[in-house]
Amino acid sequence: MSRIVYVNGQYLPEAEATVSIFDRGFLMADGVYEVTSVLGGKLLDFAGHQVRLARSLKELDIEAPCSDDELLEIHRELVARNDLTDGMIYLQVTRGNPGDRDFAFPDPATIKPTLVLFTQSKPGMADSPVAKTGIKVISIEDIRWGRRDIKTVQLLYPSMGKMMAKKAGADDAWMVEDGHVTEGTSNNAYIVKGGRIITRQLSNDILHGITRAAVLRFAKEAQMVVEERPFTIEEAKQADEAFFTSASAFVMPVVEIDGASLGNGTPGPVAKRLREIYLEESRKTAI
Ligand code: PMP
Numbered sequence: 001m002s003r004i005v006y007v008n009g010q011y012l013p014e015a016e017a018t019v020s021i022f023d024r025g026f027l028m029a030d031g032v033y034e035v036t037s038v039l040g041g042k043l044l045d046f047a048g049h050q051v052r053l054a055r056s057l058k059e060l061d062i063e064a065p066c067s068d069d070e071l072l073e074i075h076r077e078l079v080a081r082n083d084l085t086d087g088m089i090y091l092q093v094t095r096g097n098p099g100d101r102d103f104a105f106p107d108p109a110t111i112k113p114t115l116v117l118f119t120q121s122k123p124g125m126a127d128s129p130v131a132k133t134g135i136k137v138i139s140i141e142d143i144r145w146g147r148r149d150i151k152t153v154q155l156l157y158p159s160m161g162k163m164m165a166k167k168a169g170a171d172d173a174w175m176v177e178d179g180h181v182t183e184g185t186s187n188n189a190y191i192v193k194g195g196r197i198i199t200r201q202l203s204n205d206i207l208h209g210i211t212r213a214a215v216l217r218f219a220k221e222a223q224m225v226v227e228e229r230p231f232t233i234e235e236a237k238q239a240d241e242a243f244f245t246s247a248s249a250f251v252m253p254v255v256e257i258d259g260a261s262l263g264n265g266t267p268g269p270v271a272k273r274l275r276e277i278y279l280e281e282s283r284k285t286a287i
Helices: 024-027 046-059 068-081 155-166 210-221 235-236 271-282
Strands: 005-006 009-014 029-038 089-094 114-121 135-141 170-175 180-184 188-193 196-199 225-228 241-246 252-256
Touching: 024 089, 029 046, 029 271, 046 068, 046 089, 046 196, 046 210, 046 252, 068 089, 089 241, 114 135, 135 155, 155 196, 170 235, 188 235, 196 210, 210 225, 210 241, 210 252, 210 271, 235 252, 252 271
Parallel strands: 135 170, 135 252, 196 225
Antiparallel strands: 005 009, 005 114, 029 089, 089 114, 170 180, 180 188, 188 196, 188 241, 241 252
């Protein structure tokens, strides 16, 4: 079935939705995005995604394409028009179409940002079978730019990392800089050692995951010990367990790093428990 997507104020069948070849998102990767999960027809962590979007736009001097209320309305309209039960809503804002190619930013008074949203259906995504067996990661060098806290659409290296993982018979890659893990290609990385949950602290080196914020809050509420600091791949391989978080994977157990099994090679109790708590609590506040 053809989707109804949103482009600059219009709801259109996907085949009729277009963006200019001069759009700076296409020519310069000059844009930002958000992915919000939908469970049971409701949006998870919506406020968090909205706040991060506003921050990404501000950091790049891109005008907000619409108000917060309008943004929520568009998300809800897309859920309704596409009869979406479980899945994601992808949102992208670019600096727009100046009608030509130029490195200098166009005048925001005349060139308005491009806003695109579409749905991706993933029935039963909360019961993903991989979450029961866990996933395998490899480590790769982190050669991305220095503002990874901004959620830009420059995703070529993360895509290459994912392909390096597949080629190595793994599922994903954790990126390493100066000997320490920054994050996964599209997720935040954690290890568990002696009952302590260890994850890199927030900085410009990593994306400030919305799922990360929620999971750390729930972990602390459940009296778990959280240590926010960098960790090495060697430390990760010696950990009792590992996992990652993202809006679309929730909490995902990692059972192998660079070919070394963690614990007994099955998802660990902390990751399993955090996945349960995250799903339960975020369904409660879904809108
Ligand atoms: N880090 C990176 C590099 C990501 O691409 C993502 C997901 N887009 C995350 C972390 C996780 O962020 P969130 O929990 O907000 O999906």
